[in-house]
Amino acid sequence: MFVTRFAPSPTGYLHRGHAFSALTAHGAARAVDGRFLLRIEDIDATRCRPAFEAAIHEDLAWLGLSWETPVRRQSEHLDDYHGALAALEARGLLYRCFRTRREVADEIARAPHGAMEVFRGRPLPPGEEARRLAANEPFAWRLSLDAAERALGGFQDLTFVEEGAGEPRVVQARPELGGDVVLARKDVGVAYHLAVVFDDALQGITHVIRGADLAEATHVQRLLQALLGLPTPTYRHHRLLTGPDGRRFAKRDRAQTLRELRAAGMTPADLRREMGFD
Known part of the structure; x- marks a missing residue:
């Protein structure tokens, strides 16, 4: 079954871009009598807020969407992700990196091709690592x-199927393009990459439908x-919705939220038509 x-992530209020993505995924599931799930990715306790999470439910209901319950909240399943992290660590696939973000950026900048390089x-050495751990660094x-x-x-042998451009195509995965990615950090816990692959497998997700800005993460x-x-879903990266200025809608740019559109008198039908769903 299509799932x-x-x-x-409840780090702000939803905007048009979120609505476009949610409607795209919901519509894809309905077209084939499949399942549509809502998942709250709230592992970053430094930025996620209960008010934003409540607003997500309110905004999606206003759009006319329905989803299965209970909704999986990542913050309630941290042990699952730490178990996956421990399994990777036990196999020697992880290492402790004591460099700050600035030190990593400086090292990349010193590489022969500058910003084109990634961190590896x-x-x-065991003695130095033990000393730094003892110092609680x-x-x-x-x-x-x-x-x-x-x-x-x-x-x-790492490939995945991408359907975003119409005809499905097999893509050769290039994980080396991302360098040695962070999978856990003290301030935000387990990283997005690890939690999302664990949850997609656990929930039986067959199709990951999301914006093209996340294509590299695949x-x-x-x-x-x-x-x-873990199994590999089929991926469908859709176009990004942009405003009159040509820039994609983003929380950091204070894009007009669905709450604001609703307060201004826009109806769900208006928004759907604007985005090409009706």
């Missing part, structure tokens, strides 16, 4: 691409699926 999801690191768990490549015998997520023995 898809809309998985927002390695574990510290903060660190992030990074996925070692070198170790992952050895474990899989290379990345040549490459490292495909790698994690292989390392954790």
